[in-house]
Amino acid sequence: MCSVNGAVPTTIIVAGLALAAYALLMTALNRRMGLGLLVALGVLEILLLVLVGLVVARLAGGGRPASMPTLIGYLIATPFIPLAAGFWGAIERSRWGPAVIGVAGLVAAVLMVRLHEIWPVIHV
Amino acid sequence: MSEPETPSASATAAPEQEQPQSTRTGPGRLLVAVYALFALSASARAVVQIATKFGHAPVAYLLSAFAAVVYVIATVTLTAGSPAARRIAVASCSVEFAGVVAVGTWSRLAPATFPDATVWSGYGSGYGYVPLVLPVFGLLWLRYWARRDRAPRPVAPAGAAGDSD
Numbered sequence: 436m437c438s439v440n441g442a443v444p445t446t447i448i449v450a451g452l453a454l455a456a457y458a459l460l461m462t463a464l465n466r467r468m469g470l471g472l473l474v475a476l477g478v479l480e481i482l483l484l485v486l487v488g489l490v491v492a493r494l495a496g497g498g499r500p501a502s503m504p505t506l507i508g509y510l511i512a513t514p515f516i517p518l519a520a521g522f523w524g525a526i527e528r529s530r531w532g533p534a535v536i537g538v539a540g541l542v543a544a545v546l547m548v549r550l551h552e553i554w555p556v557i558h559v
Numbered sequence: 560m561s562e563p564e565t566p567s568a569s570a571t572a573a574p575e576q577e578q579p580q581s582t583r584t585g586p587g588r589l590l591v592a593v594y595a596l597f598a599l600s601a602s603a604r605a606v607v608q609i610a611t612k613f614g615h616a617p618v619a620y621l622l623s624a625f626a627a628v629v630y631v632i633a634t635v636t637l638t639a640g641s642p643a644a645r646r647i648a649v650a651s652c653s654v655e656f657a658g659v660v661a662v663g664t665w666s667r668l669a670p671a672t673f674p675d676a677t678v679w680s681g682y683g684s685g686y687g688y689v690p691l692v693l694p695v696f697g698l699l700w701l702r703y704w705a706r707r708d709r710a711p712r713p714v715a716p717a718g719a720a721g722d723s724d
Contacts, residue, residue, distance in 0.1 A: 504607050512599070520592075527588045529579075534589045542596065545687075 441558035443489060444547040447482045451547075454479055454540030461533035468524040468532040476524075476536060479543055480517040487513060490550075490557060500554035509550060516542055582640035582648075582704055590700055593693060594634040597686075601627035601678050608675070616675040622662055623677045626690075629655050633697060642708070649701050656694035659683055663691070 454475045461472065487510050500506045520539030524532040550557045579585025605624040613620055629651050636648035663682030666673045676685050683690030 502607065502611070504611065505604075508603050508607070512603075523588060523592060527584060529585055531585050531588045534586075535592045538589065538592055538596075 440489065443482065443486050444550070444557060447479070447486060448544045448547050450475075450479055450482055451540040451543035455537045455544070456540075458533040458537030458540060462530045462537065465530045466533065467528055467530070468536065472524065472533055472536050473521060476517045476521045476539070479540070480514065483513050483517065483543065486547075490554075493556060498554075498556060502553060506550075506553050509546065509553065513543075513546060516546075582645065582700065583638045587637065587640075587700060590693075590696060591634060591637050593689070594630060594637060594697070597678070597690070597693070598627065598630035598634045601630050604678075616673065619673045619675045619677045619680070622658075622679065626655075626658060626678045629658065633694075637697065637700075640704075645701055645704060649698065652694040652697040652701065655690075656698070659691050659694070 454472075457475060458472060461468070490506070490510060494506075516539050520536045524536045526532075527535065547557075579587060581587065583591050601623060605620065605627045608616075608620040608623060633648055633651040633655065636644040636651065659679045659682055662677060662679035666677075666680040673680055678686060678690055682688060
């Protein structure tokens with residue numbers, strides 16, 4: 436039984452939590468969103484797209500989760516998280532921009548746990 | 560807080576005493592973001608549950624759908640931010656808080672009613688207790704706006720500042 440490589444979800448959890456810590460530090464320091472947070476969001480976006488690719492490949496290989504609509508919903512919604520957070524972080528010119536990005540980092544980490552619950556072949 | 564020392568730091572430093580311009584900016588941006596997240600995920604989850612396995616846990620799924628509607632209303636009214644929208648937002652945040660407490664208690668006392676979890680089961684424990692904390696911050700944020708409305712405006716005479724309702 437081959438499964439979705441655990442390295443990618445684990446990396447996303449670590450990256451998401453690191454992004455959250457960095458963003459909330461920026462909020463605490465009363466900074467606006469800067470280039471650093473934008474780059475970090477970009478890295479998270481790439482990791483999430485790689486994960487979606489791996490899960491889609493697993494589906495194409497014939498695997499099926501217990502609840503297909505739920506998994507499809509998660510796969511569609513996941514890549515929009517860094518995009519939405521980046522957009523909101525950029526238009527909010529105060530410390531609360533990075534706070535929104537921090538939430539996105541936490542959500543990305545939580546999503547990996549939820550994906551594992553939805554379809555246990557996605558290892559964390 | 561001291562002045563930023565380098566030009567690059569001052570480029571990203573936010574003004575210290577700038578007041579948010581609406582209920583959806585400043586701290587409201589964070590609040591609306593989290594509300595939108597819950598509105599989206601609760602709605603999607605309720606639709607999937609009701610469409611695919613309604614008979615399995617009808618009470619839980621109807622409560623999920625009700626919670627989803629409350630989150631959608633709170634998200635929309637917090638985004639709109641007009642005095643009328645803020646009154647609806649106060650009502651929906653209050654219903655939300657009462658719902659979390661009631662369903663949380665109900666799910667503890669009669670777990671058999673909930674074969675499957677709702678957003679509000681166990682006081683929102685499945686969602687890191689965010690459902691319990693979120694309405695409190697929502698109501699605090701709305702109270703800030705209600706007080707700001709009542710506060711005398713800098714240029715207006717003292718008698719002209721009371722709000723009309």
